[in-house]
Amino acid sequence: MQRLLLACSLVFCACTDSNSTSEGAAFGAACTTASNTSTECASGVCTNSFDMIGHPVCSQQCTYGMNDGCPAGSTGTKMCNMKGYCKP
Numbered sequence: 610m611q612r613l614l615l616a617c618s619l620v621f622c623a624c625t626d627s628n629s630t631s632e633g634a635a636f637g638a639a640c641t642t643a644s645n646t647s648t649e650c651a652s653g654v655c656t657n658s659f660d661m662i663g664h665p666v667c668s669q670q671c672t673y674g675m676n677d678g679c680p681a682g683s684t685g686t687k688m689c690n691m692k693g694y695c696k697p
Contacts, residue, residue, distance in 0.1 A: 636680050637697030638667045645670065658692040668694045 633651035634640060640647060640655035643665045647655035650667035657665040671678045671689035679687040679695030688696040 634667045636667055636669065637683060640665050640667050654694070656694045658690060658694050659696065666697050668697060671695050
């Protein structure tokens with residue numbers, strides 16, 4: 610069920626009009642080049658630190674253990690992983 614929700618959110622995030630690409634993709638959207646200075650993501654963070662997703666995603670940096678600094682992910686919870694990225 611979680612994979613279905615993630616797949617649907619990625620499809621809907623990928624379907625944006627050409628005017629919004631300058632702003633960058635939203636939290637949890639797929640991106641291609643993992644970097645903390647990504648121009649693909651609105652947050653500037655594209656990470657591949659989530660092995661279960663299988664591709665880089667737009668995220669944001671956080672301090673491990675401080676989940677409140679993260680937006681709610683696909684499961685509705687806020688989580689900062691041990692590598693310092695919010696889980697989409």
